[in-house]
Amino acid sequence: MMTVGCLMRKTALWVAIAVVMPVALSAQALEINISYIRQKVDRPPVLSNLDPIPEDDGQAGAIVGHADNATTGRFLNQDYRLSFFEMDDTGAVTPVDGATTPQTPGDLVLMDAPAAYLLAFADRPENAGKLIFNVARGDAALRDTECRANVLHTAVSDAMRSDALAQFLVLRRWSKLVMIEGRRPADKAFADAIRNSAAKFRLKIVATKEWVSDADLRRTASSELPPFTQDFPKHDVLIVADETDDFARYLPYNTWQPRPVVGSAGLLPTAWSSAVESWGAAQLQSRFEESAGRDMRPLDYAAWAAIRSIGEAVTRLNSANAGDVRAFILSDAFELSGFKGRKLSFRNWNGQMRQVVHLVHPRAVVANAPLPGFLHRVTELDTLGLDEPESKCAAFAE
């Protein structure tokens, strides 16, 4: 593997490895080591005490995906191992439980870390031969100018979510929008994604306001939000970009004009929700609930999908080599059943996993994007997010 790094952008080499490696396998069980690396981040304080983020967010999804793989592996003499690592703010990676796990991550990695740390890890020369799944971050740049050949994304991008929302608004003919955005970087990123989607789908954002109040909205939402929204021009729907889940939850029913709220509250575009139950999803939800003792969240889903993508490649290839797995996942032969009604696959030009985005409120799925009528020459799933012609990602080119 040591020579792979400098040549990694050549697809031909990945293929060559795929041909050579299986020969070396013995009759022993094939061991597949998957590492889950997480950097704990300090989350900004939020107003509501409802909906705390579970400590095992993401990891619990990996554990269920691992159990699914292990069952298949039992029939194929394949032995899956999953180990957990933490990354500190210097980027150093250490095992969560040093006594029982390998000391360093293997070549198949799931990562939940901010974009800068993810990229720094991917760019280290010793990690060039690793296959890294971004399970947590929706950043536009990671799929575009800052894409990396050794990084795939099972996390849905911000742009896919905002496009899903835009398609829904077009279908409903709610084309006149106003937006409230928070002040944190994640809020701004999602607001930018919404602006791009509005342009792409020809929706009109007639006014935007920034939420600056630091009052405790649990007491004052009903008195503060109606006047805050009073000067908005006539609109069909209010979009809110509040990715830290701070103030958006207080907007529905507290707007001056009686209009639906969408975005970070009201109707949410999301990769997963406990409201998803069609397409066999009820079975994944119940497997997850039994394993983790709580509802499955989008980060859990992305981790599950990454582990299952690896498992699917290993099942078909009988190889756990990161190069083989990468080549197979990006090939036309790869498809994964992901309980979303359409098969999952990866965009072989930027590594993003194609997936349905659900539009939900807490008690039901309202619609599933791509919505009917949004067509694409490759697959309707590519109407969501950055498309190949607009992409500046070159790392995946031959």
Add this chain to the structure above:
Amino acid sequence: MKKHTIAAGVLGACLVSVNPALGGEMWVSNEKDHTVSVIDTKTMEVKATYNVGLRPRGITFAKDYSVLYICASDDDTVEVLDPDTGLVINRLPSGEDPEQFALHPNNKHLYIANEEDALATVLDVANGDAIAEIDVGIEPEGMAVSPDGAIAVVTSETTNMVHWINTAEQQIFHNTLVAQRPRHAEFSESGDRLWVSSEIGGTIAVIDTATQEVLHEMRMQVPGISDDLVQPVGIRLTFDGTKAFVALGPSNHVAVVDQQTYEVLEYILVGRRVWHLEFDEGDKHIYSTNGVSGDVTVIDVDKMQPIKTIKVGRFPWGAAFRPG
């Protein structure tokens, strides 16, 4: 014992008891109504609706048609229903979440897929004993027993395998990998071929029973419909070995395939999200259960054309035919 109700309306209660001269009956399980609908295949009208256990999905008749077995998935039981009275006369322990099953030709052993437990349970219907529990892949669903009774197969939706079970020893002797989310398996009349549908893979695999190797894989493409919405589920093969009918899920079509050449002969528009299929007497018609639209489409097998849509309960799932 649950009460039974008789569909009000068109037919009076005096006509509900089965008169063999009237022809056969198509029984349909309604997943979200906890009922089964009985369609008179001569008049093509619903003549009765009976309350059954929670979330009925797979249904099949005993070989002598004396009783109907029903997977009551959310009750974790197999119900035994007297088709002459519509009364549930027994409940058999099925293991957790039974979804589909197949009755062995010996008329005694039910092979049950326990979807949530990654198990197949073999149930003796005479005394309700589980005579074997077999570990299979995640989310077992499709179940079939070969015509000679020697082999049972179960498909696991998330493990993407066909597990081959030797019915003498109740043990897996082979696993065949197929495309994503295999949902249904169907032996040919002679037993030498097994047809398996992969819902998310969008393919049908035809497997040689002797070698358990995939002989042929075909992909369905319905004109004008996105490929990833063409999701094969139920399969039925005509007795004479000529045609295969494949329910294509949310593409809302049933494909007709030549059993010998694997050529697609026709795509037939039916109701929404078509699940399963069943022939009536002599393979003259085939009935499709259309989950989302809550109805059943009757298709003329020779002409390969839909001839009638019949409203049944909510989310019709399985179908089983009883001759008159």
